[in-house]
Amino acid sequence: MQLDSKIPKGDLADKWTNYKSKVKLVSPANKRRIEVIVIGSGLAGASAAASMAEMGYKVKCFCFQDSPRRAHSIAAQGGINAAKNYQNDGDSVFRLFYDTIKGGDFRSREANVHRLAEVSASIIDQCVAQGVPFAREYGGLLANRSFGGVQVSRTFYASGQTGQQLLLGAYSALSRQIGKGQVEMFNRHEMLDVVMIDGKARGIISRELITGKIDRHFGHAVVLASGGYGNVFFLSTNAMGSNVTAAWKAHKRGALMANPCFTQIHPTCIPVAGEHQSKLTLMSESLRNDGRVWVPKKKEDCNKDPRQIKEEDRDYYLERIYPAFGNLVPRDVASRAAKYMVDEGRGVGKTGVAVYLDFSDAIKRLGKHVIEERYSNLFEMYQRITDENPYEQPMRIYPAVHYTMGGLWVDYELSTNIPGLYAIGEANFSDHGANRLGASALMQGLADGYFVLPYTIGNYLANEIRVDAIPTTHVAFDEAEKKVKDRIAKLLSIQGNQTVDHFHKKLGKIMWDKCGMSRHGDGLRQAQKEIAQLREEFWSDVYIPGTDAEFNPELEKAGRVADFLELGELMVLDALTREESCGGHFREEFRTAEGEADRRDDLFTFVSAWNHTGVGQEAELVKEELEFNNVELKVRSYK
Amino acid sequence: MSWISNVLGSSIGKKLLMALSGLFICFFLVIHLTGNLQLLAGDGGQAFNEYAKLMTSNPLIKFVSIGTYLVFLLHIIDGLMLVFANKKARPVKYAVGAKAGSSISSRNMGILGSIILVFLVIHLYNFWFVYKFGSMPTVDYGHGPVKDLYKVVAMAFANPAYVILYVLSMVAIAFHLIHGFASAFQTLGLNHAKYNGLIKIAGIAYSILIPLGFAIIPIYFYLVLA
Amino acid sequence: MKVKVKVWRQKNAKDKGGFKEYEVLTDPDSSFLEMMDVLNQDLLNKKEDPVAFDHDCREGICGACSMYINGQPHGPSKGTTTCQLHMRSFKNGDSITIEPWRASAFPVIKDLVVDRTAFDRIIQAGGYISVNTGNAVDANSIPIEKDKADEAFAAAACIGCGACVAACKNASAMLFVSAKVSHLALLPQGAPEADLRAAKMLNQMDEEGFGSCTNTQACEAMCPKEISIKHIARLNRQFFKSGFSGNQ
Ligand SMILES: Cc1cc2nc3c(=O)[nH]c(=O)nc-3n(C[C@H](O)[C@H](O)[C@H](O)COP(=O)(O)OP(=O)(O)OC[C@H]3O[C@@H](n4cnc5c(N)ncnc54)[C@H](O)[C@@H]3O)c2cc1C
Ligand code: HEM
Numbered sequence A: 001m002q003l004d005s006k007i008p009k010g011d012l013a014d015k016w017t018n019y020k021s022k023v024k025l026v027s028p029a030n031k032r033r034i035e036v037i038v039i040g041s042g043l044a045g046a047s048a049a050a051s052m053a054e055m056g057y058k059v060k061c062f063c064f065q066d067s068p069r070r071a072h073s074i075a076a077q078g079g080i081n082a083a084k085n086y087q088n089d090g091d092s093v094f095r096l097f098y099d100t101i102k103g104g105d106f107r108s109r110e111a112n113v114h115r116l117a118e119v120s121a122s123i124i125d126q127c128v129a130q131g132v133p134f135a136r137e138y139g140g141l142l143a144n145r146s147f148g149g150v151q152v153s154r155t156f157y158a159s160g161q162t163g164q165q166l167l168l169g170a171y172s173a174l175s176r177q178i179g180k181g182q183v184e185m186f187n188r189h190e191m192l193d194v195v196m197i198d199g200k201a202r203g204i205i206s207r208e209l210i211t212g213k214i215d216r217h218f219g220h221a222v223v224l225a226s227g228g229y230g231n232v233f234f235l236s237t238n239a240m241g242s243n244v245t246a247a248w249k250a251h252k253r254g255a256l257m258a259n260p261c262f263t264q265i266h267p268t269c270i271p272v273a274g275e276h277q278s279k280l281t282l283m284s285e286s287l288r289n290d291g292r293v294w295v296p297k298k299k300e301d302c303n304k305d306p307r308q309i310k311e312e313d314r315d316y317y318l319e320r321i322y323p324a325f326g327n328l329v330p331r332d333v334a335s336r337a338a339k340y341m342v343d344e345g346r347g348v349g350k351t352g353v354a355v356y357l358d359f360s361d362a363i364k365r366l367g368k369h370v371i372e373e374r375y376s377n378l379f380e381m382y383q384r385i386t387d388e389n390p391y392e393q394p395m396r397i398y399p400a401v402h403y404t405m406g407g408l409w410v411d412y413e414l415s416t417n418i419p420g421l422y423a424i425g426e427a428n429f430s431d432h433g434a435n436r437l438g439a440s441a442l443m444q445g446l447a448d449g450y451f452v453l454p455y456t457i458g459n460y461l462a463n464e465i466r467v468d469a470i471p472t473t474h475v476a477f478d479e480a481e482k483k484v485k486d487r488i489a490k491l492l493s494i495q496g497n498q499t500v501d502h503f504h505k506k507l508g509k510i511m512w513d514k515c516g517m518s519r520h521g522d523g524l525r526q527a528q529k530e531i532a533q534l535r536e537e538f539w540s541d542v543y544i545p546g547t548d549a550e551f552n553p554e555l556e557k558a559g560r561v562a563d564f565l566e567l568g569e570l571m572v573l574d575a576l577t578r579e580e581s582c583g584g585h586f587r588e589e590f591r592t593a594e595g596e597a598d599r600r601d602d603l604f605t606f607v608s609a610w611n612h613t614g615v616g617q618e619a620e621l622v623k624e625e626l627e628f629n630n631v632e633l634k635v636r637s638y639k
Numbered sequence B: 001m002s003w004i005s006n007v008l009g010s011s012i013g014k015k016l017l018m019a020l021s022g023l024f025i026c027f028f029l030v031i032h033l034t035g036n037l038q039l040l041a042g043d044g045g046q047a048f049n050e051y052a053k054l055m056t057s058n059p060l061i062k063f064v065s066i067g068t069y070l071v072f073l074l075h076i077i078d079g080l081m082l083v084f085a086n087k088k089a090r091p092v093k094y095a096v097g098a099k100a101g102s103s104i105s106s107r108n109m110g111i112l113g114s115i116i117l118v119f120l121v122i123h124l125y126n127f128w129f130v131y132k133f134g135s136m137p138t139v140d141y142g143h144g145p146v147k148d149l150y151k152v153v154a155m156a157f158a159n160p161a162y163v164i165l166y167v168l169s170m171v172a173i174a175f176h177l178i179h180g181f182a183s184a185f186q187t188l189g190l191n192h193a194k195y196n197g198l199i200k201i202a203g204i205a206y207s208i209l210i211p212l213g214f215a216i217i218p219i220y221f222y223l224v225l226a
Numbered sequence C: 001m002k003v004k005v006k007v008w009r010q011k012n013a014k015d016k017g018g019f020k021e022y023e024v025l026t027d028p029d030s031s032f033l034e035m036m037d038v039l040n041q042d043l044l045n046k047k048e049d050p051v052a053f054d055h056d057c058r059e060g061i062c063g064a065c066s067m068y069i070n071g072q073p074h075g076p077s078k079g080t081t082t083c084q085l086h087m088r089s090f091k092n093g094d095s096i097t098i099e100p101w102r103a104s105a106f107p108v109i110k111d112l113v114v115d116r117t118a119f120d121r122i123i124q125a126g127g128y129i130s131v132n133t134g135n136a137v138d139a140n141s142i143p144i145e146k147d148k149a150d151e152a153f154a155a156a157a158c159i160g161c162g163a164c165v166a167a168c169k170n171a172s173a174m175l176f177v178s179a180k181v182s183h184l185a186l187l188p189q190g191a192p193e194a195d196l197r198a199a200k201m202l203n204q205m206d207e208e209g210f211g212s213c214t215n216t217q218a219c220e221a222m223c224p225k226e227i228s229i230k231h232i233a234r235l236n237r238q239f240f241k242s243g244f245s246g247n248q
């Protein structure tokens, strides 16, 4: 199989402009006749659905939550990047492009990332026009903060609730179109298959979660904006419902999955407290601006009250190993370092799986009120969850799964390799390479939805104007619906002895231990076996109560976990075949003499796109070589 | 004129009427009390009786008092409509009722209002109805016979049951207003950090002083005159 | 620690429903929903139907979780959603009654899950600024007073959970509606439509069967985001203005 990334010709900086001026258009009269299905109402889905509806397309939008406003994007805290250069600190489109490419450890496509940087400024304009209440200075102009690993202040934010405010903006635009009848919204609906007719995506099969009814929907094109799959690890900072199902069904219909093993592990999360833990809570990265990370030098001290441990007995390991960046090293580096400390037996807290993030120096230096001003909402959240006061004793933190850079392979037009099937937002693999910079997921989701897809999809739909809506009585719909129904019936028929969560937790543990912060060929090979076995157990011993004709959350979960069990195997395969260390993917066998990541540009400067060949069978690897004409591939060094 | 029906037909519009009528009644109560306090003048009722005559014969005042009746009616009908509509908005009750977060008065405006309504009926029957349509004793202060409402009042307040009814009703009005007075300002959209305190204090002062003023009258008659 | 929970069980919208009591073994560091997870795993192990409840982010921001706990929406901790409530707020042996939000506009779907799409319809009626993608001017071309921007943000922090409706004795949605009206009216971008928006949203609220506001302030006290009732006053003003300026 050959992949065509459809990157336009010309200079990097002109590609998008040229593309837009040449892209095919659909006349208003024709738009009215064209139906587009959007799966997802997060930043990517809501913005795309609203924008396409404004343009005149008939849009159907789906989400599994009870309201589009509750999509997982709502939980993003820190902020959104844009190359506005409002601070006059030398920011530019090129700099944002370069930071993103470098942050991604040179495993993303230049043209896409440059376009992202280009449209970033318009996102902020659009959001402000919608009424997003970004933080402002006393002069009334927008405020910025700086964020992980860059030298400029380009992050726009709304307190610690940036994702919420951005999503509510997109949701209001979407709601306006729903009110006008331009978008038909399907809440509490789960997409369970893509319908393919003559090699093109032509619709979906969905389940009404309240009644269990299976529905057919036609669309001239289908857009997946279904988010990331971090929940394959069971514990993550993702919302409980985040899942891979939509993307996975597309994958099984022939869409390639790219770089699935690229997972971002965020260094500052509240550690696991007990066996009933259901999810992990992020503490914004900004805390590392003032907090110092340490563990005791001596193992014996680990159970002591941290305040009793003398200064000389503390190991500020980030400052020690990375004197240049200290506590501000990028996420992947900070996460791995914490893991090593814990592996050495110097972890702290009841479970021994945590490190300290200490604000006592900052409080001494700046005064408690300054720290309060900067972080009070985070400190309160920490105290609510742990019952410990971070003003008085150091926080305990530990890395947790946060974001998945991998996803459906898409070309420059955000189209998967299946004509008519698009993927946007976290669901695609496109812009972050092997590691995502802070505050750039929100940027990408909105760039895709507001400013990229609405144009690029026209290039496809312009050829579809002669296609009348295909009746959902078409055999392809029959076939897809039958498949969905059979699978549900099969799940319900097992009536085994283990709960869905039991399997999910087991899968999560395998993934975390063997395909998490650092990976080793041996562990990965073992994981392959374990996952295959777990999947078999699942299909013979899972217990799901109730029927398919009612509101049945266990059944929903079971379907998602079944997909995770297949995805997990692909992630492991991807990690195994990528014999280098880059970004969030760290192979223990591939490190430099100093123990740092050994990126092997000569061998692995490509995107691994995987073609599904059947459950339990090894997927086929299709490579998209990455070309870098505008940046030099450098080794990231933070020492 | 459709905007009138639109505004007034809406939930906020109905509330607007409640607030305006409620505040109007508050204003009326001040006038009413000023008049009634003449009962305590110690002149055997002359000032009060002449005042009562004036209030029922002057055409302008007559006109105003009809307006007052209408405002009362509006407040009552609108209030009861709101109470029933609000009941319908929660057809299934909670097993554990809510107590935290709101004052008792605010949760029971309908009940307090209904108590006041019962009182109003009795009150109007006792004095207003008798004055207008009943057989009244008269007295002459030198310019012809005047209906002696003072005597009717004195007789009524010799009865401890009436005194208790009046005093308790005044308590109900006090509680109705402890919430209602400030609430009306909020309904009218007047909520400002700078003035909220003032409105609240004025509301509490009003809600205590006015009903107290009314309550003193029956007590005084019962204890001092009887 | 061990707690007794008395949970509203109702198979579907048509079922009459009733309370059921369970004992759950949990620990003080668990969140309330994790306690419910344990209960559900117990039920599943006994092959009984688990308790359905809405939840997603478990971080207090998506507004999905919605339990009426011992007479209070989201339970006893101030400014806290159900998912952020922790079992340390209870004592060993406590009895906890858990009910769904109760309002005719929020019909029960199953157990503790209610249908809150009425909120979406209120937003669809006018809870937006009419600007198409691509129409925007430069974000810094309209400076906004910081105080106003901050107040708009405080209103915009609403998570749409419906606790205000659940808390209000009249099941009124005024706090929810006013938070959106206020957020948009405070910003210059939202000002041109402010009157019309208030009118449209309010009419939709009435149509959905929510009660009216008696200013009891229970909503403000129970709101997990502590949104102030001063926004209700602003909504009232805006609404009267819309009426008297003949905008309806
Ligand atoms: C705690 C946290 C904090 C973060 N903070 C930041 C930050 O500060 N800055 C930043 O840039 N990024 C941040 N991120 C990352 C960012 O929030 C996400 O990557 C981004 O919001 C994803 O948006 P999305 O639109 O692609 O998907 P989502 O918001 O996840 O939306 C997915 C949508 O798809 C729907 N869906 C999924 N599957 C189906 C199906 N089968 N059928 C029907 N509907 C379906 C869902 O209902 C939902 O509407 C953070 C992430 C987390 C977890
Ligand atoms: C002494 C006479 C009365 C006075 C001074 C008075 C005053 C008020 C005031 C100021 C309010 C507040 C309005 C607001 O919240 O905006 C109010 C509310 C109310 N009143 Fe009265 N009232 C009186 C008698 C009555 C009577 C007789 C009833 C009969 C049922 C009644 C029923 C109500 C109700 C139900 C409310 C609450 C309405 C709501 O907020 O939805 N009141 N009253």
Ligand code: FES
Binding pocket: C054, C055, C056, C057, C058, C059, C060, C061, C062, C063, C064, C065, C081, C082, C083, C084
């Ligand atoms: S689950 Fe999202 S707010 Fe509680």
